[in-house]
Amino acid sequence: MITTSEAFKKFKSRLELREAEQKDASRLQKEIREHIGNNFSIKNDFLTGSYGRHTKTRPLKDVDIFFVLDKEKEKKYLTDPLLVLSDFKKCLAKKYGESKVSIGRRSVGIDIALGTTEEDKVLSIDAVPAFEVSNYYQISDNVLCDWIKTDPQIHAEKATEANKAFDGEWKPMVKMIKKWNETQGKPIKPSFLIEVMAMQILYPPFSGGYVYELKSFFATAFDRIGETWNDPAGLGSPVSDQMDASKITTARQKLSEVGKFIDQAVLLEKQGNQLSLIHISEPTRPY
Numbered sequence: 001m002i003t004t005s006e007a008f009k010k011f012k013s014r015l016e017l018r019e020a021e022q023k024d025a026s027r028l029q030k031e032i033r034e035h036i037g038n039n040f041s042i043k044n045d046f047l048t049g050s051y052g053r054h055t056k057t058r059p060l061k062d063v064d065i066f067f068v069l070d071k072e073k074e075k076k077y078l079t080d081p082l083l084v085l086s087d088f089k090k091c092l093a094k095k096y097g098e099s100k101v102s103i104g105r106r107s108v109g110i111d112i113a114l115g116t117t118e119e120d121k122v123l124s125i126d127a128v129p130a131f132e133v134s135n136y137y138q139i140s141d142n143v144l145c146d147w148i149k150t151d152p153q154i155h156a157e158k159a160t161e162a163n164k165a166f167d168g169e170w171k172p173m174v175k176m177i178k179k180w181n182e183t184q185g186k187p188i189k190p191s192f193l194i195e196v197m198a199m200q201i202l203y204p205p206f207s208g209g210y211v212y213e214l215k216s217f218f219a220t221a222f223d224r225i226g227e228t229w230n231d232p233a234g235l236g237s238p239v240s241d242q243m244d245a246s247k248i249t250t251a252r253q254k255l256s257e258v259g260k261f262i263d264q265a266v267l268l269e270k271q272g273n274q275l276s277l278i279h280i281s282e283p284t285r286p287y
C-alpha cells in the first residue's frame with residue numbers, strides 16, 4: 001500500500017512526457033514544418049500551446065505549431081480566415097491522406113499513427129495558421145468565422161510566472177487537473193480554460209500538499225465555473241465561451257463528485273487506510 005504522498009509523486013511522474021514521445025513530436029514537427037513551408041510563404045514557425053508551455057498531459061496529443069504567414073505573399077487570406085484553414089487542410093491531406101486531417105476550431109489537426117500500443121498509437125499535431133499584427137498575432141476561428149487575437153508568448157510567460165510563484169508545482173498541478181478532466185469526459189472545455197482558471201485559483205504559496213491544493217481548486221472551480229474567463233493576454237475571445245448552461249451544470253456535478261472523493265480519501269487516510277488519491281484520475285487503468 002502506498003501513501004498519498006507517494007501516490008501523487010507517481011501520478012506526477014506519469015504525466016511527464018517521455019523522451020520517445022518528445023522525439024516523435026520533434027520529428028513530425030520538422031516534417032510538417034517542411035511540408036507547409038514548401039507550400040506557403042511562412043515567416044516563422046514555432047511550437048506553442050500547452051506542449052510549448054509544458055502543461056501538456058500524456059499520452060501526447062494535439063501538439064500546436066504556429067505558422068506565421070507572410071503578410072504580403074499570403075495577403076489573400078487576410079480577408080478570408082476560413083480559406084486559410086481549408087487550404088492548410090488540402091495541403092496536409094496531400095501528404096497524410098484525407099482521413100488523417102481535419103479542421104478544428106483554430107487549427108488543422110493531423111493524426112499520425114505511431115507505435116502499436118494503445119497509448120502510443122497516435123500522435124496528433126495541430127497546425128495553426130497565423131498572421132503577425134503589430135504586437136500580437138491573429139489566428140482564424142472556425143466558430144466565430146473571424147480572426148481572433150492571441151499572444152502565445154504572454155500565455156507562456158504567465159504560466160512560467162505562476163509556476164515559479166507556486167514552487168514549481170503549478171504546471172504539475174495543472175497537468176493533474178487536466179488529466180482528471182480528460183478521464184471525466186472533458187466536462188471543462190477547452191482544457192486551456194483549466195490553465196486560465198488555475199492562474200487565479202492556485203494561489204501562491206504552494207501549501208506543500210497536493211491534496212489540500214486540489215481540494216481547494218475543485219471547490220473554487222465549482223463556485224466559479226459559470227463565470228466568464230477571459231484570455232489572460234487580454235486579446236482573444238473569452239476562453240470560457242464553450243461553457244453553456246448545460247456544460248456548466250455537468251462540470252459542477254463532476255467538480256462536486258471529485259470534492260467528495262477527496263474528502264472521503266482524506267478521512268480514510270486519517271483512519272489509517274491509505275487510499276491512493278491517484279484513483280481520482282485513473283480509476284481503472286494505468287496510463
Ligand SMILES: Nc1ncnc2c1ncn2[C@@H]1O[C@H](COP(=O)(O)OP(=O)(O)OP(=O)(O)O)[C@@H](O)[C@H]1O
Nearest residue numbers: 049050062150152155190191192231236237238239
Ligand atoms: N480564447 C482564446 N484567446 C486567445 N488565445 C487563445 C484562446 N484559446 C486558446 N488560445 C491560445 O491557443 C493555444 C492553443 O489552444 P488549445 O485549445 O490547443 O489549448 P492548449 O493550451 O494547447 O491545450 P491542450 O492541452 O488541450 O492542447 C492556447 O494554448 C492559447 O495560447
Ligand SMILES: [Mg+2]
Nearest residue numbers: 049050062064
Ligand atoms: Mg493545444
